[in-house]
Amino acid sequence: MRNLFTAAIGLALAVASPAEDYYSREEIPLPPGEVMELGSIALLPEKRVAVSSRRGDIWICEGAYGEDLTKVTWKKFAEGLHEPFGMFWRDGWLWLTQRPEVTKIRDTDGDWEADEFVTVAAPWGINGNYHEYAFGSEPDQNGDIWVALCLTGSGSAADESPFRGWGFRITPKGDAIPVVSGIRSPGGIGFNAKGDTFYCDNQGLWNGSSSLKHMKPGGFMGNPTGNKYWKLQNVLPQPPEPANESRIETERKKFPALVPPAVVFPHGLVGQSPTAVLTDTTEGQFGPFAGQVFVGEQTHSQVQRVFLEEVKGVYQGAVWHFTEGYRSGIVPMRMAADGTLFVGGTNRGWASRGGKPFTFERTRWTGRVPFEAKEMRITPEGWELTFTKPVDANLAADTANYKMAAWTYVYQKTYGSPQVDKVTPKVVKAEVAGDGLSVKLTVEGRVKGHVHELDYSPLQSAAGEALWHSKCWYTINEWAP
Amino acid sequence: MMGMRIGWVGLMALALALAARGQDIDGKAQYEMLCGACHGADGRGASAEFPPLQGSEWIQGDPERMIQVILHGLEGPVTVKGKTYNLAMPPQGAALDDDQIVAIVNYVRGQWGEDEGTVTLDEVAKARKHTEGRGEMWKDWQLLKRWPLPSQAGPIKNLIASVYKGTFKTMPDFEKLELAAVEEEHSGLIDVAQAGLKDHFAVVWEGDLKVASKGRYRFRLNSDDGSRVFVNGKEVVRIDGLGPMKRQQEGAIELEPGIAKLRVEYFEHTGEEGISLSWGKGGKLEPLSQGRQASRRGRYSPHPLVVSEKARIYRNFIEGTGARSIGVGYPGGVNLAFDADELSLGLAWVGDFIDAGLHWTARGQGSQVPAGQRIIELGGAPGFALDEGGGWPTDWQKHLTHTFRGYRLDEMRRPTFRYEVGGVNVEDKPQNVGSDELVRSLVLQSRGPAELMMRLAGQGVRRLGSHHYDLGEGVHLEIAQSNQVEPILSDGALLLRLKLKKGENRLGLRYMWK
Secondary structure: OHHHHHHHHHHHHOOOOOHHHOEEEEEOOOOOOOOOOEEEEEEOHHHEEEEEEOOOOEEEEEOOOOOOHHHOEEEEEEOOOOOOOOEEEEOOEEEEEEOOEEEEEEOOOOOOOOOEEEEEEOOOOOOOOOOOOEEEEEEOOOOOEEEEEOOEOOOEOOOOOOOOOOEEEEOOOOOEEEEEEOOOOEEEEEEOOOOOEEEEEOOEEOEOOEEEEEOOOOOEOOOHHHHHHHHHOOOOOOOOOOOOOEOHHHHHHHOOOEOOOOEEEOEOOOEOOEEEEEEOOOOOOOOOOOOOEEEEEOOOOEEEEEEEEEEOOEEEEEEEEEEOOOOOOEEEEEEOOOOOEEEEEEOOOOOOOOOOOEEEEEEEEOOOOOOOEEEEEEOOOEEEEEEOOOEOHHHHHOHHHOEEEEEEEOEOOOEOOOEEEEEOOEEEEEEEOOOOOEEEEEEEOOOOOOEEEEEOOOOEEOOOOEOOOOEEEEEOOOOOO | OHHHHHHHHHHHHHHHHHOOOOOOOOHHHHHHHHOHHHHOOOOOOOOOOOOOOOOOHHHOOOHHHHHHHHHHOEEEEEEEOOEEEEEEEOOOOOOOOHHHHHHHHHHHHHHHOOOOOOOOHHHHHHHHHHOOOOOOOEEHHHHHHHOOOOOOOOOOEEEEEEEEEOOOOOOOOHHHOOEEEEEEOOOOOEOHHHHOOOOOEEEEEEEEEEEOOOEEEEEEEEEEOOEEEEEOOEEEEEEOOOOOOOOOEEEEEEEOOEEEEEEEEEEEOOOOOEEEEEEEOOOOOEEOEOOHHHHOOOOOOOOEEOOOOOOEEEOOOEOOOOOOEEEEEEOOOEEEEEEOOOOEEEEEEEOOOEEOOOOOOOOOOOOEOOOOEEEEEOOOOOOEEOOOOOOOOOOOOOOOOEEEEEEEEOOOOOEEEEEEEOOEEEEEEEEEEOOOEEEEEEEEEEOOOEEEEEEEEOOOOEEEEOOEEEOOOOEEEEEOOOOOEEEEEEOOEEEEEEEEOOEEEEEEEEEEEO
16 A cells, blocks of 8 residues: 555656756847857856857857846957857967867957967868868867868868868867868867767768767768878878768778767757767766766757767767757857856757757756766666666666667768668666666667667656656667677 | 626536547537637637737647647747737646547647647646646746747758759759758758859759648749759659749649658759749649749848948958958958968959858858959969979979968058968068058068069059059059069069068068059
8 A cells, every 4th residue: 555655646746847947048148239140159267258150250258157147248359250160268369260270369458359360270171162161179188179170061072172071180389180081060079078089970971860979080980072182191091981871880890990970869869960069077066967978959959968988999878868948059068167058059051949040048057956867888788877866766677667779870972861770679677776876777689880769768766756858869889898 | 797607617517528538529619619719710819919829830849838838828928920929828727638638739730730740648648747736837938948849841851952063054964963062951941042052053952741641743843944853753843954934834743641752953054043843732832942032042131341440351252262361351442352372462452341241141152252343353373482484383382381370450450461481471461541552561581592483463464664563453553662572474474573681571562443
């Protein structure tokens, strides 16, 4: 009787709180009258924040961390830049990656208007095609900037614009070292907690679905369109020419340089245009996901959360939905040390769920911990799923509460791919840890190279809370040793 | 009054009792009885204060958004079809049972939605459980956070546009062409403007059409220049050759319910361009393309960059100079574009600076023509070379190092371009004098004595005096005389032999619009 009674209570309580209970979303007023389609955000000393627009302006604001956002003030720092996507502050300079080059900019006379524009490096070509975007990172652990270069028109590689589809590492002195080939259409670039570089590549030619890719030095990211430029450099060997209408898993066996997508974002289910990449290094200021990666999503106006692990030297992991409802298509993001996530957006030319043409917003953790699966770690038998709060052990031990599906995509030169090679893995055992914070799943029917959808929606916390998000997608590139 | 009230409640109870079998409930009757008073029997809103349901984005996509509004009501401002309403819809969750909600939702979505799926009793029960115990009405942003509106997309799903460049007078064989660009078009509509090209291109659009019922579907096509429509791999209608949008054609095909694969091929030679396509089974055809107004070439809002007291910089694609050029507009109406690849003055003109509207609209495709007049094109090849005999090199000589280093702005925001060629550091500062002169002062720092060739103009130059030339468009160039510069006119191109000494060397160039 008692069990039945608690179960009924549990049921009544199992109402997932709305997202705003966990993470706030506030719009930061932009300079009045200005069209600020944000392409980059940089955090400056003294709690100033700089943003760059696709029109080529840079503005700096004060008050973006403040409680009262009506007090935000703006000052125009520069104009006339060429669609910058990636900006940071270092040693008195704003460093930015704009379409033609990596540039550092500063103000020398103290009026907060830039007057010195130094071209740091311009190792790639542009030919007048609007799609030849360049996305630049913050400095890596050596102080170098990583740049991911979109293909010409996102589908070709013009002779007069070398190194489309390649990635470069650019030292502070301006030396440019080719690091990867095989990029299609990046949307953002950043680092994981370890300091390795990742970018988001968008669904399209040779990309069955969008994904987070590891820019492993010397690696081939999968799209051979820009391979022809390899003769123009002497750092990397000739990139592979994969077979059309194959599978990544098949081609990997032939070409060790091919780096499989670390985490596939199934098209439509997770998003449609992934963008910014950053890691929560705030050690808890942003909630229970310290050390994890967050990515922006332009079309769906969302932020998503990624758990990454390195297995046999190859990255893989899982993606969850996180926050949503942003007012425009998310492109740049930056997280401040106090746990403020700054999010910027634009939907000019590419529509988004958030219907505003541009936006600047911030998201903060409210201090309430959502009941959420936190990590999904591969094991020889299946996965270990960890949680932000102890799970209801009865529900979590019932294998009927886990539903799985798995598939992959055709690796091909045409645009995108349907889900193919579908299988239905089965959770056959679920062992709940004594502290209730993790569950070991034994799964039959996993497939290497597939993305695995796990739906665990019936689970509840020990206190009867429902999950905030109840599905995730794990990409297996390697088996657990 | 009391009697009235009891009567109403009694009626409700009766209605509920009669409706107990769920699936048999007449959604139309329920809607008209319970919702029609405000939203109108025709779904257009009973008056201007009430939001319409007909064509409303709120009833489309995930049905739970609408179910939640019915269950818990909605208060505060809400925007529907671009108009904001501010009333409260009272919660109906306690008054209606799940069967009624299913009937109403399916009626509304079926009648006024965009091909929405049917809602089941189970979904309504689940929705009810999701927000059980909610004691207050929804605010629009709370709903939109959890159940965002579907994007306002056209009828073609998974639409992909592949763009090709070339000179076509008939439909090309796309298999043999190299792709110039490929895009996912979330608008769900064919739009030639998205190609961002005006002449000499072709586009293939591919996507899915949802066929609701079996039948013969008509496709109406019009284009400038040629086009061809395939459905499920079969050609349905075509317009051959060159010509304006006055050549409407229609074709038809039998389709089964489900997904039909649409492929539209199109090419444009020169002049105006456009394509219009619509489809349907009955008399009324639904557009599959962006309206002709929207797809007209050059339809961007003008955004002239006005130069007032200080100079302005515009870095984007400018017609007639290299892609890595930096446009500068000076007060008084003298303008230039410095080519950071060629390290040379690429363009100069007088009058208005530039219209940024092209690049600040949609994806910003294409190169913008300067807004002013008397444009002279001076670039097209490297700005410097070593004298090795023969003609001017088309690419940078391999052993001649060259680097663009950026620019500094003075208090009037006029840039000094900085670059290095063959070990010589150059500071190149152009300034306007009034509204018809441009003076370029170059300081060249050389580590030792050096000889370097500089290219000032590429073609059509006429000699007027020993250091005085006509560059075309009535623009004269005067080269400051010194024993370090020797002008050379070779095949109409104007070159300077620079005989540099160690340390600082100066060069003055004066461009005059006569």
